[in-house]
Amino acid sequence: MKFIMKTDLEQASKKSDFLEYLNKTGLSDINKRHTRTMFEFFNGEHPAVFSNRIFLFEGEPGVGKTFLAKKLVSALDKPVIFLGQNKILKNSKQVKDLKELLVILEEFEEGIVYIDDLKYVFNFTDFDELNNEDRHKFMKILESFKDNNKRTILVMTLNDSSFMDASWNDRIDIHINFGLPSNENKLSFLKENFSDYAGTEELRYLSENTMGYNYRDLPQILKFAYYEGDKEINLDSIKETLPKYIPKGLTNFDVKQGIKLKLGDLFLKDKLNADLKKALFTIKMKDQLQENNANRSNFLIFEGPSGVGKTYSALALAGEIGIPLIKISANEFYGKGYGIPQIFNKIKRFQDTIVLIDDADKIIRGDALDFNDGGPMNSELNSQLDNLEKASLVILSVNDSRRLGRALRDRFKIVKFDYPEIKQRESYFRKMMKDSKVRFDFSEDYIAKITEGMNYRDMQRFWNECIFYSIENNMKILTKDQLDIIISGNAKERPVSGMFG
Numbered sequence: 001m002k003f004i005m006k007t008d009l010e011q012a013s014k015k016s017d018f019l020e021y022l023n024k025t026g027l028s029d030i031n032k033r034h035t036r037t038m039f040e041f042f043n044g045e046h047p048a049v050f051s052n053r054i055f056l057f058e059g060e061p062g063v064g065k066t067f068l069a070k071k072l073v074s075a076l077d078k079p080v081i082f083l084g085q086n087k088i089l090k091n092s093k094q095v096k097d098l099k100e101l102l103v104i105l106e107e108f109e110e111g112i113v114y115i116d117d118l119k120y121v122f123n124f125t126d127f128d129e130l131n132n133e134d135r136h137k138f139m140k141i142l143e144s145f146k147d148n149n150k151r152t153i154l155v156m157t158l159n160d161s162s163f164m165d166a167s168w169n170d171r172i173d174i175h176i177n178f179g180l181p182s183n184e185n186k187l188s189f190l191k192e193n194f195s196d197y198a199g200t201e202e203l204r205y206l207s208e209n210t211m212g213y214n215y216r217d218l219p220q221i222l223k224f225a226y227y228e229g230d231k232e233i234n235l236d237s238i239k240e241t242l243p244k245y246i247p248k249g250l251t252n253f254d255v256k257q258g259i260k261l262k263l264g265d266l267f268l269k270d271k272l273n274a275d276l277k278k279a280l281f282t283i284k285m286k287d288q289l290q291e292n293n294a295n296r297s298n299f300l301i302f303e304g305p306s307g308v309g310k311t312y313s314a315l316a317l318a319g320e321i322g323i324p325l326i327k328i329s330a331n332e333f334y335g336k337g338y339g340i341p342q343i344f345n346k347i348k349r350f351q352d353t354i355v356l357i358d359d360a361d362k363i364i365r366g367d368a369l370d371f372n373d374g375g376p377m378n379s380e381l382n383s384q385l386d387n388l389e390k391a392s393l394v395i396l397s398v399n400d401s402r403r404l405g406r407a408l409r410d411r412f413k414i415v416k417f418d419y420p421e422i423k424q425r426e427s428y429f430r431k432m433m434k435d436s437k438v439r440f441d442f443s444e445d446y447i448a449k450i451t452e453g454m455n456y457r458d459m460q461r462f463w464n465e466c467i468f469y470s471i472e473n474n475m476k477i478l479t480k481d482q483l484d485i486i487i488s489g490n491a492k493e494r495p496v497s498g499m500f501g
Helices: 008-024 029-042 065-076 098-105 132-143 166-171 183-194 200-208 217-228 235-244 270-284 286-291 310-321 330-334 340-347 360-364 378-388 422-435 444-450 456-472 480-487
Strands: 054-058 080-083 110-115 151-158 174-177 254-256 299-303 325-328 354-357 393-398 413-416
Touching (some): 008 029, 008 183, 029 065, 029 174, 200 217, 270 286, 340 378, 422 456, 456 480
Parallel strands (some): 080 110, 299 393, 325 354, 354 393
């Protein structure tokens, strides 16, 4: 078995580069420390009894566990035995299965065994159970790294360890769970792989505006930006691409990105506007609040009738912060293959985002007169909320919060929405009239008075009827009399998609 080793200078540079990268990862300090001990182990700095020999890197696809493992193994600069579907390391000895690995391990005195995508080296039965022969072989492999004087380390990557035996887990020294990459890690990855195609400014912008993305999403965005920019990746092509691209982990959800709407664009009552600004403040100042032992609730209930601006307010909050909004509806909760645990497992990894569960009271289907459990789905939803503690905001949009049950409501701050008053209706129609090419012989206060009792969706529909009426009758000026005709319902009914929800 022949291995090619690097020069001392090359190796020192590799190690320095890896340690710099490791420090920027989102791994905990203790896991960073455990990872560094591999270098110390090969340097003989620790007694065998205190040395960690078996490492498992676990995390969903695309979060960088294989990327880190490759950099680590390369930086250690020791002989490598590789087992995996595809050879991803140069100058390594590749084995085809567990049986061959066991034979080689008998004479392997110093180096690294690297198993990539551990689950795929096993054979499973038709009932998705692990083959007993493979089970015994793998146990022997784990045991071969215990209680001996060899300088060997086992590094493994895995997407999901739920299939593993408890006896296996007992023998793994260090189990590191990987989350999504930090902005610094994303930038390092982008520079290393795409600096020939995009400048630092472009790559930095991409790394800072892809919250909730993994390492596999980033190349896809650049690929789309390349074509968007007519074979050139620039800041404009990236900005055009980002709102159109949905991370693969959220392809079944309604994801809003690149939101330009702000709170100042809405027409809200003063109390409601103040409540939303306070929610915005708690997000922006979360670190200072935590440092001073102030509890920051990131759970809100937007309560009110349909069409009064609940969805638009959630979008505006996301636009103010510059983060995505994930909108979840009943289809996701009741569709085939879905359910509360499955939904929350997908979105819990997106820390910097707003999660909006639309019509939550209808999803839970509780009784408005039941002030205790709030329906059969209430307790399950309540238990899953802990998975979203790190999200910027979790918003339940409801018509009647009593359907949610007392236990669930107690975890949320309720923000009340209601029909717009005359002041908000005046502001709304003032903007619409200012931006319109049709002229009017009445002021915004007149149209605000005759639309009393309308929600924003009704107001949008009524405004559309006014414009349709003017265009159909080739009118450049709309009068009060004509407005009265429209409001009385003499104008043709026309379907319209609501702006507000």
